[in-house]
Amino acid sequence: QSQSSPYPFGGGGGSSQAQGSGFIYDTKGDIVTNEHVVDGATSIRVTFWDGSSYTGKVVGTDTSTDLAVVHVDAPSSKLHPLTLASSSGVHVGDGVVAIGSPFGLEGTVTSGIVSALHRQIDAPDNFPIANAIQTDAAINHGNSGGVLLNLNGDVIGVTAQIESDSGGNDGVGFAIPSDSVRQVADGLIANGKVSHAYLGVSIQTSNGGVSVGSVRSGSPASRAGLRSSDVITSLDGTSVKTANALEALISAKKPGDHVTLTIRRSGATRSVAVTLGTRPS
Template sequence: MSESPTGSPPERPNARGGQRVNGWLVVALLLVVAALLLRYRLPILSDLRDPDAKPRAVTPRGELADVEKTQIEIFREASVSVVHITTAALARTSDFGVARVPQGTGTGFVWSEDGYIVTNFHVVSGAQSAVVTLADNSTYTASLVGLEPSKDLAVLKINAERGALRAIPVGQSSELQVGQNVYAIGSPFGLQQTLTTGVISGLGREIRSLNNAVIRDVIQTDAAINPGNSGGPLLDSAGRLIGVNTAIYSNSGSSAGIGFAIPVDTVNRIIPDLIRYGRVERPALGVEIVPDSVLEDMRRNGIAGLDSEGVLIQTVLPGSAAEQAGLQGTRFDTEERRYVLGDLIVAFDEAPVTKAADLFDALDNAAVGETVTLTVIRAGESIEVELTLQPLPTLNP
């Protein structure tokens, strides 16, 4: 290694001097930043607070809109008739213990001031007990009065003090039109006394009950109906009951703007039976009919007398309304060795009957004791027959 001319080691850069220069640069930059902050006065906490702050003056609201007044009045009048229903089932906790386990919640409404409450069948199905909470938060243990699974309807009974209940006004669903305003009151997700609004989106819809029976003439609405609304009332703009909220169409389980309500005309026909008998008394003609598929085979085989569409009577039950009215069943003529066709029902109170389902629908909308007119084809001639419908259980062959 070479030496310097003087013989001393070579000089090395002063590291401390370089650090001193960099430090001064940092200080200079901080001073520039501080100057900019002062120049543009960036807010600090003391600048954000005002010790003299006061409440804002209230802007006068003015009159409520007419539609708001209507909605408020409907809710005020109808909500006192809407109840919250909590159900429970009994579950075994040990070899000797049983506990009451909450099962679900739903909505109902006061049908009459003597304590009858209407709700959905699926709200109380499988429950061992039910508690009804009124709009004033008073609670009552409910007793089951009657069920109609095929229409998803049920009736409960509570023993409330005189004057504690107000029956909901009843309307008529046959008068409804698509586009009418409607209002739903219920307990979605357990939130009691909730009002939602919408319109009638469709009429004459069909849905299926828990026992897979078809419920017809159902009202479709876009008023929000969520879990917990089931059994609650659907009201028109006069505050009248027009339907019982029962189902939604949704992929998520929450309202998607497609809700369904059982029409009040059906409710008003079913509920009195449930209160009187605990079940629905179904009207019947007192006949056995030829299945549609067999009737079609008979037509394909060229059997005469089946040119018209309708329902062929196979047997008239003894002692039935059909026998008393003179209806005739299909029989085998032993002398001519051939079948003689019975009456072919083609109309029920002027409503066309082309298949068995039409006849069942007509009976479903009729009542025991009602007099109806059947149009039948007998030996090629059209005749009308009047008969009074009898309850189905009393008809024995």
């Protein structure tokens, strides 16, 4: 049965509290939520669907994807992991359900559709999160870290952000895709942290490719000889026509991976070999 685990977070010294949502990831007691939900928490309390609550311990966090794993020592009867579907199989127009605790209203279920795919949203560290899923299912404060399910009840994303002029639900919500969730959660559980590939340039979409704005000193791009005003047209033979597309390809790589960029410079086309680095914290 699909279930979300909403939980309040106690602030230090009773000075403040924050609240978010999460879901059971495995039978060991690992729960996935958003990094911004647990950021700065000095104590964590996880409340299950039946009202029982347990002390939570942060296993690891990743600001670059706004994901975190919290562990609870709860009996196996409480731990019913959700199944993650591959977000690569999601299509625009698919029906979805969001479960979370908006405004502290635990176990709230809303429905909608997938409005768009391959959106880019900003992580807490201001790096881009690629391939976010846009939905019109109602998402509000307190939904953060909750699940976006397909109509089979499988997780396709973790709800993270809304776009709103009013501060409330305007029908434009975003979820971190399940393929990213699986990769990051497994890494956090195994190692307590994850690393992300890093090129070290500012980019923007331009005619026929992706224009390089600035090149960070000492970065992999700098060492490979990339220059400001270069236009990147492909990575490892895959054409890139937008900045989002290039960032998604880089995000799918690992630090230390070797890639070949095809660029245009001063009217000439050339190939540049780059060894990707580790994204700075």
